[in-house]
Amino acid sequence: MTEQHDPPVHGSLAELREHTRRLANDLAGALRRVSVRSGDTTIEVEWQEHPEPADGHPAPVVASAAPATVPTDDRIMVCSPMVGTVYRASAPDAAAFVDVGDTVEIGQTVVIVEAMKLFNPITAESEGVVAEVLVENGQSVEFGQPLLALAATDGAGE
Amino acid sequence: MTVFRKVLIANRGEIAVRIARTCRELGVRSVGVYSTADRDPRVQRHFDEAVHIGPPASLRSYQNIPAVIEAALLTGADAIHPGYGFLSEDPDFAEICADNGLTFIGPKPRQIAVLGDKSSARRLMRDAGLPLLPGSVEPIANTAAATTTAAAVGYPVIIKAVAGGGGKGMAVVRTPDELIPAYTRARDTARSVFGDDRVYLERYLDRARHVEVQVLCDGHGNGIHLGTRDCSVQRRHQKLIEEGPAPALSTTTIDTMSDAAVRAALAVGYTGVGTFEFLVDEDENHYFMEINTRIQVEHPVTEAITDVDLVREQLFVAAGHTLGLTQQDIQPRGVAIECRVNGEDPDRDFVPTAGTLDRFDPPGGPFTRVDTHAFTGYALGPHYDSLLAKVIVWAPDREQALNRMHRALAEFDVAGLGVATTIPFLQRVLADPEFRKAAHCTALVPRMQATKEAGG
Numbered sequence: 001m002t003e004q005h006d007p008p009v010h011g012s013l014a015e016l017r018e019h020t021r022r023l024a025n026d027l028a029g030a031l032r033r034v035s036v037r038s039g040d041t042t043i044e045v046e047w048q049e050h051p052e053p054a055d056g057h058p059a060p061v062v063a064s065a066a067p068a069t070v071p072t073d074d075r076i077m078v079c080s081p082m083v084g085t086v087y088r089a090s091a092p093d094a095a096a097f098v099d100v101g102d103t104v105e106i107g108q109t110v111v112i113v114e115a116m117k118l119f120n121p122i123t124a125e126s127e128g129v130v131a132e133v134l135v136e137n138g139q140s141v142e143f144g145q146p147l148l149a150l151a152a153t154d155g156a157g158e
Numbered sequence: 159m160t161v162f163r164k165v166l167i168a169n170r171g172e173i174a175v176r177i178a179r180t181c182r183e184l185g186v187r188s189v190g191v192y193s194t195a196d197r198d199p200r201v202q203r204h205f206d207e208a209v210h211i212g213p214p215a216s217l218r219s220y221q222n223i224p225a226v227i228e229a230a231l232l233t234g235a236d237a238i239h240p241g242y243g244f245l246s247e248d249p250d251f252a253e254i255c256a257d258n259g260l261t262f263i264g265p266k267p268r269q270i271a272v273l274g275d276k277s278s279a280r281r282l283m284r285d286a287g288l289p290l291l292p293g294s295v296e297p298i299a300n301t302a303a304a305t306t307t308a309a310a311v312g313y314p315v316i317i318k319a320v321a322g323g324g325g326k327g328m329a330v331v332r333t334p335d336e337l338i339p340a341y342t343r344a345r346d347t348a349r350s351v352f353g354d355d356r357v358y359l360e361r362y363l364d365r366a367r368h369v370e371v372q373v374l375c376d377g378h379g380n381g382i383h384l385g386t387r388d389c390s391v392q393r394r395h396q397k398l399i400e401e402g403p404a405p406a407l408s409t410t411t412i413d414t415m416s417d418a419a420v421r422a423a424l425a426v427g428y429t430g431v432g433t434f435e436f437l438v439d440e441d442e443n444h445y446f447m448e449i450n451t452r453i454q455v456e457h458p459v460t461e462a463i464t465d466v467d468l469v470r471e472q473l474f475v476a477a478g479h480t481l482g483l484t485q486q487d488i489q490p491r492g493v494a495i496e497c498r499v500n501g502e503d504p505d506r507d508f509v510p511t512a513g514t515l516d517r518f519d520p521p522g523g524p525f526t527r528v529d530t531h532a533f534t535g536y537a538l539g540p541h542y543d544s545l546l547a548k549v550i551v552w553a554p555d556r557e558q559a560l561n562r563m564h565r566a567l568a569e570f571d572v573a574g575l576g577v578a579t580t581i582p583f584l585q586r587v588l589a590d591p592e593f594r595k596a597a598h599c600t601a602l603v604p605r606m607q608a609t610k611e612a613g614g
Contacts, residue, residue: 082212082224082225082228083209083210083211083212083224083225083228083229083232084228084232085232115224115225115228116224116227116228118224140232142209142210142211142229143194143210143211143212143213143219143225144194144210145210
């Protein structure tokens with residue numbers, strides 16, 4: 001069961017940038033917020049239809065999305081970026097991608113999360129030693145759910 | 159009669175809570191979904207289960223189709239209720255639900271698609287016999303066509319995006335020399351915002367009332383209407399106060415509109431709840447505007463005057479049951495009013511506010527309903543629309559209903575650093591002589607805002 005699908009790419013980054021610029025020019029009011037994403041090609045724009053009063057309301061603080069890797073104490077959590085089903089190996093009879101005690105490098109696949117029949121490799125964003133595996137093969141996971149705990153190696157710390 | 163075993167509610171806020179309540183009353187298990195911004199467990203206590211589906215940005219959570227479908231499959235839900243907004247009028251989502259063996263609680267994907275496109279909806283409804291405002295049924299192809307059509311229709315005219323909604327992509331044109339720039343700008347905006355630059359043009363009514371008819375159809379060719387609602391109190395096409403039945407309209411007009419709406423719904427094989435929106439002029443001429451193919455924010459108004467739980471009916475119809483109600487069962491009585499309490503500052507042009515609610519004490523008392531997801535300590539964030547609560551009152555007549563709403567809003571205590579609400583503005587509308595006489599139209603809120611600014 002090893003299928004890997006790259007996310008579809010709709011146009012280059014340059015095109016996206018150009019479209020965003022055009023969008024910003026076309027709109028009648030001042031821009032409030034622009035967010036551009038390249039993966040699934042998302043552009044979100046908020047603009048004012050009327051100018052704000054001089055004592056302008058401060059822009060709301062937008063919390064950033066939960067990162068896939070969350071450091072807790074001295075352990076680094078690798079979290080699921082999506083709702084889906086976890087697979088610890090590339091095939092039912094294959095060895096697990098990683099196990100407790102393994103050293104992982106940045107970019108190394110640690111599990112697969114299947115969502116809507118797409119198999120998404122989840123990669124480590126920090127290097128470290130696998131301290132604990134927090135999910136079982138075939139388990140359902142939510143967005144942001146911790147999958148693995150890594151203990152930082154000497155090279156990984158700040 | 160069985161409905162579903164488990165329903166996933168693909169929404170948030172007050173409507174998710176409202177749907178979960180009916181599920182619980184029917185013995186149907188509910189699954190809530192939430193983004194990181196809504197992860198407070200007090201938000202999820204209304205659901206039997208809840209799944210964290212994504213980060214705060216709605217495109218990656220509440221509008222993220224794979225995340226919602228996966229959450230439904232992983233929890234073993236057999237149906238999805240989309241609520242309003244988000245994925246509720248997305249025909250692709252309805253189709254993907256079906257492909258995954260999940261019942262989408264709403265009309266068929268094809269109906270959502272043709273009725274959501276304003277151009278095809280206008281053509282279908284004209285063919286079904288609904289009166290349209292003078293204007294173009296087909297999109298306006300070029301400036302020459304715009305000029306000819308506007309001259310034939312008569313000024314003022316309004317240009318609207320075919321794919322538009324929520325008041326975006328509309329322009330009122332009062333004189334011929336404004337037409338071409340407005341037409342070009344409307345197409346540019348429509349292309350930028352909706353990715354579809356088709357626009358159409360129709361007569362603009364300065365003193366119109368916004369009146370809508372609630373319909374309910376099953377999948378077996380039966381349909382009824384559940385009376386009318388007036389939603390003329392709007393700010394930039396966002397409704398603030400709704401009431402039912404529509405006041406100061408003759409029974410003949412109400413019956414004509416209601417019957418026409420049911421006939422048109424049955425003509426297109428509609429299933430589920432739907433709302434037919436009309437503009438009504440001072441002579442009670444009524445013109446079809448659009449159809450909303452989902453439950454509406456203001457549905458409790460209809461529930462209060464008809465004693466029908468519309469979400470319960472949605473579930474039964476979606477599960478394939480025949481309508482248990484006939485038109486004779488619907489005898490609207492009394493008057494119901496709904497006020498939308500938004501976390502917006504009416505003194506600063508309704509800018510959304512954010513902060514933690516140090517006090518949140520909703521009203522109670524006779525014939526007073528509050529639909530809300532908020533509580534003391536709730537963090538009103540910047541990510542979603544600012545609806546905090548809906549207050550709905552019922553009374554035997556309009557005068558008593560207005561007084562009851564005034565009393566209820568006066569009881570409503572919401573406070574928090576940086577948080578403002580629409581309550582003071584709603585109270586001003588309730589006290590407005592024109593509104594009290596039911597002589598108001600969609601120009602009411604702009605007029606009140608202008609008065610306030612002129613007065614200091």
